[in-house]
Amino acid sequence: MPKPLLKFCGIRSLDDLKIVSSSQAEYIGLIFAESKRRVDPKIVKTWLKEVDITAKKLVAVFVNPTANELADVLTNLPIDVIQFHGNESYEDIKKVKETFAGTVWKALHHHSKTIEEMHSFKNIVDGFVIDSRMKGQWGGTGVSFDWSAVPHYIKFSRDTSKLCFIAGGVNESNIGKLLTYHPQGIDLSSGIEVDNKKSKDKIERIEERVLQNVNISR
Ligand SMILES: O=C(O)c1ccccc1NCC(=O)[C@H](O)[C@H](O)COP(=O)(O)O
Numbered sequence: 259m260p261k262p263l264l265k266f267c268g269i270r271s272l273d274d275l276k277i278v279s280s281s282q283a284e285y286i287g288l289i290f291a292e293s294k295r296r297v298d299p300k301i302v303k304t305w306l307k308e309v310d311i312t313a314k315k316l317v318a319v320f321v322n323p324t325a326n327e328l329a330d331v332l333t334n335l336p337i338d339v340i341q342f343h344g345n346e347s348y349e350d351i352k353k354v355k356e357t358f359a360g361t362v363w364k365a366l367h368h369h370s371k372t373i374e375e376m377h378s379f380k381n382i383v384d385g386f387v388i389d390s391r392m393k394g395q396w397g398g399t400g401v402s403f404d405w406s407a408v409p410h411y412i413k414f415s416r417d418t419s420k421l422c423f424i425a426g427g428v429n430e431s432n433i434g435k436l437l438t439y440h441p442q443g444i445d446l447s448s449g450i451e452v453d454n455k456k457s458k459d460k461i462e463r464i465e466e467r468v469l470q471n472v473n474i475s476r
Pocket of ligand 1: 291293295425426
């Protein structure tokens with residue numbers, strides 16, 4: 259089994275960025291939505307002068323963004339992926355794709371109709387992030403969903419040639435179980451934090467588990 263792609267999300271300081279830049283993650287996520295992890299694109303721009311992340315892809319996470327919010331981020335930062343994490347419509351995403359040449363993912367919350375929602379976005383997005391559904395919160399909840407549904411999400415994504423990340427409450431204690439489903443991608447935020455900061459130790463322990471699993475399945 260190949261190593262699942264890793265996305266470390268919710269970087270909120272220069273120190274966080276330094277930590278994830280030397281990690282095994284392929285993707286680094288920044289939050290541009292209402293959240294304790296929200297960052298200002300102009301400040302992130304100053305961090306990028308100090309930290310080389312050219313080996314990684316930068317993901318901008320939005321929740322129902324305005325055109326101005328999108329423009330502010332896209333003009334200041336070298337964004338590779340836009341992740342729509344709100345209730346954006348197919349048409350909203352289509353409009354953004356007219357001018358944004360990068361990759362676009364739709365985050366969907368796990369519930370009984372998520373596969374139907376994936377169907378409705380499959381012709382406009384490059385990938386999905388499946389996250390936990392928590393009342394009043396869009397993401398970064400630290401809560402995991404019932405992973406017995408993960409094989410359905412993986413199958414749908416494979417059949418439609420989309421990338422699929424599993425998100426929501428993944429941490430060093432439960433990632434072993436998630437790895438048994440062989441997801442293409444895993445997205446973590448709360449599970450790699452201590453006191454609201456990204457933790458190098460937690461990241462290293464998680465990466466160890468991921469790499470162990472890759473070796474075991476060889
Ligand atoms: O992380 C946030 O604070 C956040 C706020 C609003 C919308 C999305 C947000 N996060 C998006 C992500 O991609 C997170 O990595 C994902 O929800 C998993 O978070 P966690 O459960 O904390 O691992």
